[in-house]
Amino acid sequence: MTLGQYLGAYEMSETPLAKAVAATIGALADAGQQLASLIALGPLAGAMAAKRHDDRFGDSQKELDFRAHAIVIDHLAAAPVALVGSEEADEAELLNADAPLVVAIDPLDGSSNIDTNASVGTIFSIYPAGGGTAALLQRGTQQLAAGVIIYGPQTGLMLTVGDGTALFTLDPRTGQFSLTQARAAIPPRCREYAVNSSNARHWDDGIRRYVADLVKGAEGPRGTDFNTRWVASMVADAFRILVRGGVYLYPGDARPGYHEGRLRLIYEANPIAFLIEQAGGGATDGVRRILEIEPTSLHQRTPLVFGSAEEVLHLGHYQTNAYAGGEESPLFGTRSLFRA
Template sequence: MTATIKEFLLPAIPSKHRSAAGTGQKPARRGGYPVTTLHEHLATWAATASERQPVADTIAAIATAAAQLATVIAQGPLAGDLGRVLGASNDGDGQKALDVYANTLFTDHLRVAPVAAVVSEESNDIIALDPAGAVVVAMDPLDGSNNIDFNAPMGTVFSLLPAVAGDAKASFLTQGSNQLAAGFVLYGPHTALVLTLKDGVDIFTLDPAKGIFVLTRSRIQIIPAQRIYAINGSNARHWPLAVRAFVEECIAGSDGPRGVDYNTRWLGAVVSETFRVLLNGGIYLYPGDKRPGYHRGRLRLLYEANPIALLIEQAGGTATDGYSRILDLKPRDLHEHAPLIFGSTDKVTRVMELYAESVPQAGQRPLFAVRGLFKS
């Protein structure tokens, strides 16, 4: 940490607060009909097995912190200079005031949950919490912090794993398929918590007036055959040939091998891209490329690629690094990078086919050739 929250943002977290997961009171009502709160959803799920309760309690703590963070984000400049750079960050973009605040906020709430340790994008080392905790949490407290000053989407990504007694690092350095639960919070026009308990994907929407999350979509399934792809096109010259070939197929539209016209999207935060894919299908690509330091992409395997991959698979999609299933990969380092390609299975499968074929011809096609379409 390079500074304390009190120096530049809001007062400390109150010692007593109402959980954003819900209060256990009568169900909220919408349009005269009862609705399910996150608290009720977690309680019902945890009641079937005692080992589920630590997971439920941890997600409730994350939801409470997320509701508080949503309030700060909604205030924008009224809450202070949220985009102020305080120091260096692991991603090279600089650690911003809101990054620090979010990291402290979530960590403080997890201290009162059954959490043994936390790995955060904002901290180089493991943060030890309750030695008797049954779970560990890997998280990116604030994805998309470069969007702070532009009033664009941001989010929080989290992954829950079983704690290995006496070996916190081993708890984290395991395959993503071992996750107990995963999700993200998207701070946009409304605040949405997207959650999987490894039994489908559900979406909860924050009621800001009551400070509770309410179930608004259940059993999300990715729509197949949607004509949307998301990638940062400014890096086209650095992409591997397989990605170049796939994007060229999309750009060629109805005149190309795919035979249909495509739209492209790029929102600048992987949580917002994931939300769009879950609800509207398509494919997202952040491959490794030839830029220095980007050989394995930019996203982190442990607390970005893994939770997103679990959500995508639970919604009927596919997530890969180009060659392998993301959830089969075992991180060697807490902050290890991984290429991430996810979305509708038909499109992801096509990208994997191109990786397998190496597509040497892609680099010679007019769109990506040295003296091609993008060369003046």
């Protein structure tokens, strides 16, 4: 089944905005195909990793970020989209004032990996329009669809329209996305975790104790060995978790500018959370369900934890219980009830 056929079946649902959503997903898929061709050229396309400038939030915009934004806007201009909120623009961009949808998008996630031949991606959410720019500040629970186009060894599309998460692969022979997994299913338990451990000294106690217990493996309180699988590209880690499970952590920490995390709630955390939940997983900021957080600004940041549902809940227990875990538990600590 091609993406077009999949969306055709979706259009026949009773959802009032289904036709508009399908057209918008189609436009984003077309933009993804164009971006996939550009990214596949690597350095032959020019200095795509060259820094253009730092934005007002302290993030570097690369040449490929700029090109990706322009490609996405060009394709969405012909779709039923009123507004676009993009990581690459300070303010929302008006496209078609009377259109029924708004799109929140990170045109190119993982731009620090551009020159390393690691996976990067496009992350998007689709919401109903209404209320002007406030439509981009809806809770994640109001998403009509969400997706990630990942540019790696294969170009893949992770997509949900609220009825499970489907995985597609771009067939370079036909130029079409073809369905390769109708319903991704994340196992509730896992033995893999993804986190940048170089920041451990900045973490709060809950995250530090949780990761420390994973590192202890079978000899620790978890009683099992865990593996680290950290790509440093969220879209790549998300794809792996959708395929085989695991848990991903990008917590806030004590560094200046990192207290509220670094990932953007509206166009990074919300779409990832929607995809993960629709595949049976969980997504929180460590404690709160991501999809229930009330956004206050387009570029709002949040910590993000997602993946196998039981593991996400387990981490939340460390965040809310000061005695969770082995090393600092009264029962298992180095100085405990059983050891002087």
